Amino acid sequence: MTKIRCKTSKEIGGMGHSMKRKEDARFIQGKGNYVDDVKLPGMLYMDIVRSPYAYAKIKNINSEEALKVPGVVAVVTGRDLEKYNLHWMPTLMSDTQMVLPTDTVMYQAQEVAAVIATSRYAARDGKEAVMVDYEPMKPVIDAHKSLDADAPILRPDKEGKTDNHIWHWEAGDKEATDKVFNEADVVVKQDMYIPRIHVASIETCGCVANYNKVDNHLTMYMTTQAPHAIRTVIALVAGHVGLTEEKIRVISPDIGGGFGGKVPVYPGYVIAIAVSFLTGAPIKWIEDRTENLQADSFARDYHINVEMAGTKDGKIQATRFKVLADHGYTDASANPSKFPTGLFSIGTGSYDYNNAFMEADAVYTNKPPGGVAYRCSFRVTEAVHAIERITDRFAMEVGKDPAQLRMENFIKKEDFPWKSPTGWEYDSGDYHAGLKLAMDTVGYDDLRKEQLEKRAKGEWMGIGISTFTEIVGAGPSKDFDILGIKMFDSAEIRVHPTGKAIARFGTKSQGQGHETTYAQIVAEELGIPAEHIQVEEGDTDTAPYGLGTYASRSTPTAGAAAAMAARKLREKAKKIAAYLLEVSEEDLEWEPGKFFVKGAPEKVKTIQEIVFASYTNHPPGMEAGFEATHYYDPPNLTFPSGAYICVVDIDPETADIKVRRFVAIDDCGHIINPMIVQGQVHGGLTQGIAPAMYEELIYDEDGNILNGTLMDYLVPTAVESPNWETGHTITPSPHHPIGAKGVGESPTVGAPPAIANAIVDAVSHLGIKHLDIPITPFKLFKKLKEVGAIS
């Protein structure tokens, strides 16, 4: 383990200091500014009529009664939008999605019409009064049946579509991998389903669209994680009606949690813009929780078949993955363009072997579109669950302790950078150190002894491990773009004459603490106290262009940009210091916050003096002022890792599952703010136990959602969430300017297999080899009954 080092004093508050968060002052006093807090003069409210059917023809929409409701101003349908060619919109994956339907609804809770009124309550009354005639049709709900010959073709609007297949994807070497499988001593296989879940950030989605007819200018307040990309998308969609990009300002105010759910463009946003454009009034649309759960982007929904081949003594030799991806009625994922399965190909894991083959097919069904993150960088959770479960199955098969088997198969620290069988170059890692620390912290050997003793008494406890490799920081421009825009990110630092600064970024915090951590990065590089560096994001009129915050990319990209921009300023500072001290630049040495003459530390200029001089006494020939911008294009992704151990106790009568302990050791490279990193890990772990034990969006065969409210979609409370034990190792990224890797999603990625492995481990002696998540007591109870372990 490497200790966190601080190169700057506490006053400067650079990297490594657990600085308290600057943004908290407003949040704890009720002075945050979330989108529903935005109130504009003359503002109208929008509510949305939604389909009760999963698949139906719309025969008629009658708004007569709705228009009689006091306060209702208008009812907007797909036919109205069609006149402006705004009834369809592109998705980020180059598919198409309805804004409002003209003929057919494709999933339950789909938007059907919008009601505009002078108050929230009037809009809701109007919504109840809109009469829609539907002709229900038999929907396709089961992804496995989507490609059946008798399945209806769901997207006849797409030219030449003769089935419900969306795309096929492959990675790795099929032939070489098949050969290893054919010759291997041991092959284990497992089908698993990674269920459809929902991010359920406590703030739902919404916007206030404010089109000003006089200036032909749109200001869009919106719950978005990627304001710049949204501005460009709006310009692409609405350019033909005169809304060109300079006329659009997207403001992403304080965001009440995002987790990927606030990356996509939802129909509600587009309708609000269209209505504001037509009426000239500001339009507020705030979805309620039920709409949020039922209609906004889902995550996961991958049916995976995974296989592992290896030797009798436990050496992993190859893996094969076959995925069926249920995308709902359109592919509205938020992946980089070239990666339809996101970064699923990280699924070969933390182990040293050379052969893997993966393939995936995506299909349409009558379910809501999506395929977003849920706090996971582009399908990494699905991949990690598969590899970590199958590794345990393999260990079980060859009769080895799962910790020992992992230790024997890990890629060694000295073998980095390491080329994975699917083509990634892992930048750095020390997997042995991470797992060792986790085992020492949890007391692994003693727990195994306890387990044996308990089993002898008929008591069940399990220990589960997950040692995962993440892949974040998308990404290098040669491979990564969203709708053609490269996935760099940006920072602009402007230092005022008195040595205090404002720094602006292309990303957007949704709780990650950027106002503090970015300030710390700049403080580290320039020696200006973090307290005096104001960070701003989320206003496209002022911030430099960037692709936003998701996929743990902010520190790897914008964080790097902050360091690079600050370094440009330090170069300038050096020149000014040399001029002021009348020495050559080579004679100067830097210490956080000042340049001094080598060997003569009394000849010194502080950064504040230097900045002041840049405005008052800058060297002849040099540009005045003190500001810099950097657009950072990462040379590679970063590969954080973790070693998690979960201990569970199972009640042998009720199958109730109690997480007794959970130790999470994360390696995210150099740490900017330990308090914030730890907080991110806690939060991610709770979003890891959620799909492992509680959450799943369930549909019946007619496409009715069975748990579409917070009453029955079980977001863990403080009672279900255990007391997380956290720790870290530090393996810096060799290519990142400050050696950081990103951390926000690691725990969500790594926790589910640790929990699933622990539960299976607790009952493996009863002949149970696998359980799909979420593993609820009921599911476990049924399985225990099936194997005759419970009566």
Add this chain to the structure above:
Amino acid sequence: MTMKKITVKLNGAEHSAEVEPRLLLVHLIRENLNATGTHIGCDTSNCGACTILLNGKSVKSCTVLAVQADGKEITTVEGLATAEGLHPLQEGFKENHGLHCGFCTPGMMLRAVELLENNPNPTEEEIRWGISGNLCRCTGYNNIVKAIQYAGAKIRGDELPSTEPEFV
């Protein structure tokens, strides 16, 4: 719709309003009285983002009608701090990183006010059950528990627990 005149005391200041009988208290607070620190996170009384104190008792203000608050005292997050400074819970949440996005925070703190009043020195278990009507999607709750323990110690006048992250 017939309107009804009500008078409430919000954070010490009296307000009168003409409201529809169906108006939810949370909407009265946020929209009629412009105190937007109280949030809305669901439509089924599950999330607790709207928690306030009504005559000193924590309630989910999305589940109370504005007319039911007639003649009563309401405390929201805006009313926690005093001239002397932050409320111990506000300090506790900030010092212990008990919030990320801040959306659940006002409700969480108001709930904790009553929790600590009823039980000034709660165990971790009691805190976890005590806030189980309030959801947080960001923090994983560890630091919310610490924040409430910190505030408890501060209110009792005990030595304050360390706010350093326990990061092995």
